[in-house]
Amino acid sequence: MLWVRDEALVLHAMRWPDEIRSPAELAPKAVDVSDHEIEGATGPHGTDGPRRPGG
Template sequence: MPLRQFAWHNRERLGLLSIRDDALLLHAMKWPDKVRSPDELAPMKKADVDEDELAWETRDVATACNLPSSARPRA
């Protein structure tokens, strides 16, 4: 599989070319200096959330996602 540089939106990127069935695929890759450690992304401390707040947020998400009433959490 060839590894090539290409331009996209005025930025130079790294890509991997491959063939699947009758299609030529370009997989956009990240430069090594752009890849971050998962440790950098982990939260620094545990969030302080009480049970009532969690219950309200769960109901809000269920409503926003249009979940059927049978799948929604009970109060």
């Protein structure tokens, strides 16, 4: 069913139980991250020198 609500179009769709997936399937998988990777991700950015145009 499609209808207008304020300034938006709203789609209301009914699903059969076999069409609905568990949200657990969408959760990100666990990964191993080293301390070095964490330091690189949380450390200061932009300290590798000036950028060249187009680079």
